[in-house]
Amino acid sequence: MTFVPLTTQPQEIEQKSFEIIAQELGEHPFTPEQFPVVQRVIHASADFELGRSLVFTPDAVEAGIQAIRAGKPIVADVQMVEAGISRPRLEKFGDGSVHCFISDPDVAEEAKKLNTTRAIVATRKAARFYDGAIWAIGNAPTALLELIRLVEAGEAKPGLIVGVPVGFVSAAESKELLSKLEGVPFITNLGRKGGSPVAVSIVNALSLLAVKE
């Protein structure tokens, strides 16, 4: 076997990828502000259909940039999202903290007692602490449903909701509900697809914009 001449230069790899994405995506409905976010989602998923399914409120990208510049924390629904979010850029503006409560012993205990998901209990816990945070929900539809309920009840005040859970039960429905939510900036996508790398790539795209502009 001979090796094909594959590049091993990290920056070259990223630059080439972005060129291919821009080329293959062709016409699209996104604003110049939204495009870098869409591009990074496609980069993380190699899925143009998923990229095209993204939905933004008009103020979403700016709200994300401002939340990061104000040093607001990130709330992640699952540990994979927590692990993927790049810290160094966040730390330029605050303590760069990313919170994920889903594996806390008190959350597991409460979920068992209430016969509900740990994601729901973790969402209630985070809502008590982090006004103005960016919520990054990539996995658990029940986390997103609970966050929407808390927002409507005036019990949660996110700076931006990144709601892109994946799956066959409740995921598409939860994002459909989010897409109708008023008064809070959000980024979501329609359909079953989504996932932790999508949530992560959106937050990382926003922190890149926060640093650059």
Add this chain to the structure above:
Amino acid sequence: MTFVPLTTQPQEIEQKSFEIIAQELGEHPFTPEQFPVVQRVIHASADFELGRSLVFTPDAVEAGIQAIRAGKPIVADVQMVEAGISRPRLEKFGDGSVHCFISDPDVAEEAKKLNTTRAIVATRKAARFYDGAIWAIGNAPTALLELIRLVEAGEAKPGLIVGVPVGFVSAAESKELLSKLEGVPFITNLGRKGGSPVAVSIVNALSLLAVKE
């Protein structure tokens, strides 16, 4: 807004999802042994095309189960993979350790010195320690390319390679090369798609099989 009656029962959600997947997937080329792995990948991605693109060596599922039962460690290419792999089932057979070297300071330093990716240097480091391990590569094509090179040079002896990196540059090529590798069991998929949740869901499916059978 009224809430649609969405379930919040974790086991009910999973069971319903698996029913939908089996129904919608219809005919497929996978063996009964491989099917639970495919099902879990589709569950994690909501992507039937991705599920159908999976490729197994005939001994791959059994090799994965045996490696887990022998308490062999998991090597992850990135922290998102490390974060997603479920530990409790692994801990029934060993210390449940999942290793990821990509953020080690010595790896970063060496990569800079060699003008190469941290993923390549991290792969070399892990290969020195973990004979018989399950390698879970969900993100970095260069990690998979380096692992293939090390296997061919006799310098790495994986128990199973789960090689499903995602992306536009080198990902598809690295998986094409893996699909031709001889002498090592592997699970991969063809094309650009893949990602951390795919690698994670494959390893978690294998540990479920290791516990059940």
